[in-house]
Amino acid sequence: MAPTTNPTLLKWLDEMTALMTPDKVVWIDGSEEQLEALRAEACATGEMEKLNEELYPGCYLHRTKANDVARVEDRTIICSRKEEDAGPTNHWMDPTKAYEMLYDIARGRYAGRTMYIIPYSMGPVGSEFSKAGIELTDSIYVVLNMAIMTRVGFSVLEALGDSNDWVRGLHAKCDIDQEKRWIAHFPEDNTIISVNSGYGGNVLLGKKCFALRIASYQGKNEGWMAEHMLILGLTKPGEETKYVAAAFPSACGKTNLAMLIPPEEFEKKGYKVETIGDDIAWIRVGEDGRLYAINPENGFFGVAPGTNSHSNYNALASTKKGAIFTNVVHNLDNNTVWWEKCDDPVPTNAIDWLGRPWNAEIRDKNVAEAEATGDAAKIKMAKCGAHPNSRFTAPAENCPCISPAFATGEGVPLSAIIFGGRRAKTAPLVYQSRDWNNGVFVGSIMASETTAAAAGAVGVVRRDPMAMLPFCGYHMADYWTHWIEMGKKIGDKAPKIFNVNWFRTDDNGDFIWPGYGENLRVLDWIIDRCEGKVDADETAIGFVPKAEDINLNGLDFSLDQLKGILAIDKELWAAEADGIEEYYKKFGDRLPEELKNQLATLKANLA
Ligand code: GTP
Ligand code: SPV
Numbered sequence: 001m002a003p004t005t006n007p008t009l010l011k012w013l014d015e016m017t018a019l020m021t022p023d024k025v026v027w028i029d030g031s032e033e034q035l036e037a038l039r040a041e042a043c044a045t046g047e048m049e050k051l052n053e054e055l056y057p058g059c060y061l062h063r064t065k066a067n068d069v070a071r072v073e074d075r076t077i078i079c080s081r082k083e084e085d086a087g088p089t090n091h092w093m094d095p096t097k098a099y100e101m102l103y104d105i106a107r108g109r110y111a112g113r114t115m116y117i118i119p120y121s122m123g124p125v126g127s128e129f130s131k132a133g134i135e136l137t138d139s140i141y142v143v144l145n146m147a148i149m150t151r152v153g154f155s156v157l158e159a160l161g162d163s164n165d166w167v168r169g170l171h172a173k174c175d176i177d178q179e180k181r182w183i184a185h186f187p188e189d190n191t192i193i194s195v196n197s198g199y200g201g202n203v204l205l206g207k208k209c210f211a212l213r214i215a216s217y218q219g220k221n222e223g224w225m226a227e228h229m230l231i232l233g234l235t236k237p238g239e240e241t242k243y244v245a246a247a248f249p250s251a252c253g254k255t256n257l258a259m260l261i262p263p264e265e266f267e268k269k270g271y272k273v274e275t276i277g278d279d280i281a282w283i284r285v286g287e288d289g290r291l292y293a294i295n296p297e298n299g300f301f302g303v304a305p306g307t308n309s310h311s312n313y314n315a316l317a318s319t320k321k322g323a324i325f326t327n328v329v330h331n332l333d334n335n336t337v338w339w340e341k342c343d344d345p346v347p348t349n350a351i352d353w354l355g356r357p358w359n360a361e362i363r364d365k366n367v368a369e370a371e372a373t374g375d376a377a378k379i380k381m382a383k384c385g386a387h388p389n390s391r392f393t394a395p396a397e398n399c400p401c402i403s404p405a406f407a408t409g410e411g412v413p414l415s416a417i418i419f420g421g422r423r424a425k426t427a428p429l430v431y432q433s434r435d436w437n438n439g440v441f442v443g444s445i446m447a448s449e450t451t452a453a454a455a456g457a458v459g460v461v462r463r464d465p466m467a468m469l470p471f472c473g474y475h476m477a478d479y480w481t482h483w484i485e486m487g488k489k490i491g492d493k494a495p496k497i498f499n500v501n502w503f504r505t506d507d508n509g510d511f512i513w514p515g516y517g518e519n520l521r522v523l524d525w526i527i528d529r530c531e532g533k534v535d536a537d538e539t540a541i542g543f544v545p546k547a548e549d550i551n552l553n554g555l556d557f558s559l560d561q562l563k564g565i566l567a568i569d570k571e572l573w574a575a576e577a578d579g580i581e582e583y584y585k586k587f588g589d590r591l592p593e594e595l596k597n598q599l600a601t602l603k604a605n606l607a
């Protein structure tokens with residue numbers, strides 16, 4: 001018997017069961033016993049492998065198909081009734097056609113399989129910020145990941161009651177056929193359909209599909225915001241904690257900044273960083289008129305390569321129990337995991353992300369073979385034992401620096417919002433916008449080099465407004481208008497808006513700024529600016545720090561180097577302004593007047 005009487009839910013389940021024809025139906029109740037049985041089943045079928053219980057208690061390894069290792073932006077569609085509502089930055093399909101096509105692909109595909117029904121909550125169950133979803137899937141991997149990334153179980157159904165405010169999610173692995181892979185969103189129906197993938201961002205429907213694409217549309221209609229942002233709390237010695245949200249594109253440093261460990265100099269003085277979230281923020285206006293943010297997730301789906309005890313101690317610690325690793329190297333020497341730039345030496349006896357025997361010798365042979373083809377992308381991949389977008393799924397409660405505010409879901413008041421991306425040139429280390437609308441402009445013109453988080457070319461600069469290009473569920477210009485409207489609501493209580501760039505490179509292509517924990521030095525300046533404690537230089541693009549005001553104590557980095565990465569090159573910015581003008585043309589007359597004016601001001605400032 002169904003553990004709910006919710007009429008809209010029962011009706012949809014009847015329809016989906018008839019469509020998918022499962023052999024068996026299993027409700028996910030949220031109990032540890034049920035999850036443990038599923039882990040055992042996944043190990044028995046080879047879907048997952050259990051890792052060394054002493055070193056990695058309760059941890060598992062999974063490999064996806066080689067064609068299914070990242071989000072697929074080309075095949076991610078927004079099916080609003082009107083094409084213009086999806087806007088020029090989304091792929092659109094007519095909803096009637098899309099349902100027909102997707103149901104044709106999915107029809108009968110649970111036959112011989114089990115349909116798992118996952119009730120889940122984005123945000124703590126019962127919090128006024130939270131929203132419920134139901135995901136149907138035929139993948140135990142999905143069930144187990146959702147159980148880490150969200151709150152799952154019958155308590156969600158109880159909190160939902162008979163309400164129709166829940167998101168429908170249908171996932172089916174089908175044949176993992178990339179030609180029939182679709183990640184489809186129907187914002188007007190609160191519905192998501194994902195077929196022919198088994199990779200994280202495509203199939204953990206609470207994450208990007210619900211918490212960003214559907215939620216951004218809900219937020220526009222209901223007066224709140226869903227953003228691709230980390231949330232952290234920074235406490236300076238003797239002061240109350242200040243909260244900051246930051247939007248960086250995929251694989252551009254959110255997890256790292258959210259869990260930052262202050263440099264020794266600062267830690268000794270009593271500086272502390274706590275994590276509320278590393279990927280998604282839901283933001284509302286509080287009773288006092290300020291913006292409050294929660295992390296709707298319950299875990300981290302973080303990039304593995306590059307994660308080590310130096311770069312991100314806290315993320316690494318989070319993966320040490322109850323975690324699932326996807327597409328990393330399986331170290332057979334001790335039945336643990338390995339990836340590029342982790343703490344351990346290259347294993348002598350291992351399996352790579354493709355499931356092939358692997359060690360340093362085999363890698364060198366692979367690289368030599370790739371070099372013979374002269375294909376740069378092939379050479380880069382041959383160097384990797386773990387896929388560049390290999391990930392860990394880890395419970396947030398494991399994180400040594402998790403904030404007490406994470407679990408309450410009450411929301412933390414934001415002092416600052418930070419935008420940022422990978423820019424080899426142009427963008428300085430940090431600058432502050434002149435006001436909210438200028439900050440919206442700064443977010444709208446964000447550009448970053450593409451990464452392995454999405455299928456396609458890596459390292460190409462593209463515009464990624466507010467880091468939401470792949471995640472905004474409606475017309476991008478309407479989304480900017482929504483930001484401007486939110487600014488009107490909060491007036492002078494608005495957080496200050498900044499832009500950062502950790503990725504300026506020198507003539508050899510090496511990063512100039514040391515980054516990671518040292519980014520605290522920039523956060524320190526940002527908080528001081530929010531409190532009016534430090535001066536700045538007004539430039540054509542906004543307020544840039546006086547180099548002496550960024551504390552470089554204990555760091556081997558000269559004032560001249562700092563001045564170099566704070567410099568605004570007017571020629572580059574003039575070209576940038578032309579690029580923005582060209583980009584804005586895409587949005588036609590939906591482009592808010594405020595942003596047109598901002599661009600005109602930038603041009604005038606540069607002239
Ligand atoms: P998603 O989970 O895809 O949304 O990404 P994310 O923004 O959380 O990215 P993450 O923190 O996992 O960083 C991804 C990559 O950026 C890793 O390779 C990091 O090593 C690198 N990175 C993070 N912070 C810094 C930094 O301050 N400087 C430099 N140079 N690299 C960084
Ligand atoms: C991203 O790509 O921004 C991620 C990983 O955080 S995924 O969940 O795949 O979207």
Ligand code: MN
Nearest residue numbers: 228250251279
């Ligand atoms: Mn992300």
